[in-house]
Amino acid sequence: MFQIPKNLVDRAITKDTLHRSGKRLLKEIAQAVGIPESDYALRSNKGGDGVMGEVVAHSDSLYLMLHVGSGSTLKVLYRTCTSKKDFSGGMNMYVNVSDLVSSTASERFIEKLKNLGNLSKRQNASHAA
Template identity: 30%
Template sequence: MFDWTKSCSYDAQQKRRFHSAARSRLKKLAAELGLPPGSFDIRSNRAGIAVSGEVTLHHTAVYIQVGQFGMASGHGILIRTCKGRKDYTGGANHFVALAMLDDIPALAAAVRAITGIGRDTVHSPDRHAA
């Protein structure tokens, strides 16, 4: 298992591993949610040397961002609704633990509970207007 709590600050190798692992988990999350290919993208922003940066899954109706921005609280996954892939502000912010990246079915359940999207739901951005 990946150590999500090991700081990426001033550690280029750890940051590379963090981004690689987060991208891989977000791809698995998209599959678990049943998101159609082409309805989302996954991107990385490595940011500066003192921070982890973030890895983002941006779907037409949900925005999920992984970073070490909530380490004091144990949270590091931001989940919110959005209205298309040009919406970068979206609905209300919800946070869950970085460790959920090691349990994709549980993370998918949290995403479904927060946003209403996922397997067996409609993938329309209009359905999730804030």
């Protein structure tokens, strides 16, 4: 499973913390889902003044983005995609990072991502045929 870095659950998160610890978190999630490090792109967009930016892990079947949402809540946006060049993909879904602190919730989230990734791979294969 994966561990949520404690500094990501802190209400006073900084931009540097979001990007440094966010990359580590998304790597751990990708590993838990079973996506090899060579099969996804991990990138960070710090944005300008006044925004926190986002951290993204993007594979051929899943798109994960860690960002500060409304109400200053740290969230993971996740969706299916058809390739690493697909930036719109399937329907956006969200989970609050603070909701993933319990091992039960994080296990459920990983299972959901595995199922979504498998669905996306099947859909991609049927479109290619």
